[in-house]
Amino acid sequence: MGGSYFRTTNLLSLFLGVILLLSGPASAQLRQNYYAKTCPDVENIVRRVVTAKFKQTFVTVPAVLRLFFHDCFVSGCDASVIIASTPGNTAEKDHPDNLSLAGDGFDTVIKAKAAVDAVPRCRNKVSCADILTMATRDVISLAGGPSYPVELGRLDGLSSTAASVNGNLPHPDFNLDQLNSMLAKRGLSQTDMIALSAAHTVGFSHCDKFSNRIYNFSGQNPVDPTLNKQYATQLQGMCPRKVDPRIAIDMDPTTPRKFDNAYYNNLVQGKGLFTSEQVLFTDRRSKNTVNTWSSDSKAFNAAFIQAMTKLGRVGVKTGKKKNIRFDCGRFN
Missing domain, CATH: 1.10.420.10 (Peroxidase, domain 2)
Incomplete structure (x- = not known):
């Protein structure tokens, strides 16, 4: 990639930063290099896991991409779509609209979370929601699409119900x-x-x-x-x-x-x-x-x-409605 690409990316980053200042208190906590002090190598760690999965199967690309969309559209980008159902709760992932989400998407996020937490200084410092966001950028790039700086700082949601999916995902017959x-x-x-x-x-x-x-x-x-x-x-x-x-x-x-x-x-x-x-x-x-x-x-x-940057700001969790999960598939 030539210098023009990087100049365009830098200008775009500046433009997106201006939008961020105007986008409200929840998404204002997001920023590039959010983990610079707590887990400085997090993006490389995630990228290595995603690349390994990509080499195993191309399905990783659409699987992660769909997972990100289905997560952000329903209750915001909070990794609630990854939560497994329990006897007392049917989670988002088991709603009929989510049953076709490929297992490779979930597996990628879970493996990336494990790799991040294997680094002592990073353990329990990086949210599943941010790992999904980074993985999404990485699969797009690996498939030949654009690479771009991701805003980080999301926290994981504390609720995941199948009922919350109703009417919140676009259907193939929409006008x-x-x-x-x-x-x-x-x-x-x-x-x-x-x-x-x-x-x-x-x-x-x-x-x-x-x-x-x-x-x-x-x-x-x-x-x-x-x-x-x-x-x-x-x-x-x-x-x-x-x-x-x-x-x-x-x-x-x-x-x-x-x-x-x-x-x-x-x-x-x-x-x-x-x-x-x-x-x-x-x-x-x-x-x-x-x-x-x-x-x-x-x-x-x-x-x-x-558009992906704006989507990544939807429903960012603040206050008491969030934490960082130890296990992406279940609440702490």
Whole structure:
């Protein structure tokens, strides 16, 4: 990476710092190099664990990325999605919307936490929420996406219930208004939403999440007319009627193992897998952004970094509603 990248990153860091000052008392506790005195090597420790997992399986990338999204969207970025259910409580991870979260995401965070706590001066100093945030940045970078400075200082939440998930995660059939509304409640703009949607440039989907678009879209159109015809035929071949529900396919049909702006090229070509994706191109309010980012990877990367930073500020825990967990999977 050349000098221009670092200049851009430095300017972006300054811009994000200004936003942080305006974003309220909870997220104001976040800052880069938060652990400089308590655990100065924490980012390298986490990165080593994430890199080892990535070398074992590419699934680590979408698994960690989805874990971060599902955590932050529900009750803020507090690692509550990692908590295991107990006889007295059904936790977030066991809500139907979270059952498809891949185990590699949880395993990455748990192993990174163990590696951090194995360093005496770091033990019980770094939250699971921050470890998930760092791991998310690292998997994006390992998959070819942008690297960026992460704000740290989150604490772990003390509550995790399946009921809290209801209505708090976007669904594959959402239209633009529904997507914008859900993001606006978390302080995120339409531009942020379009940028974050590119997380689907990596990862997999089960056939039942989009089967209505290729078999029974409407009475007049069994196949969604916004779908590229060749792509629709390809999807029918991979996901026949009454397919095994465990079958999953790549969400990005062109570069499924690379985090890049090909996601937007796919939308321009009618190859968005979900209604909630293709609408970003079919709705005139978002179409121009999709067109721009389909041909300008630098502009997309900058927007994605900004959106991820803003998402990472959602629901930061303060006061008595937090601590640092000894074990990411259970409360202290």
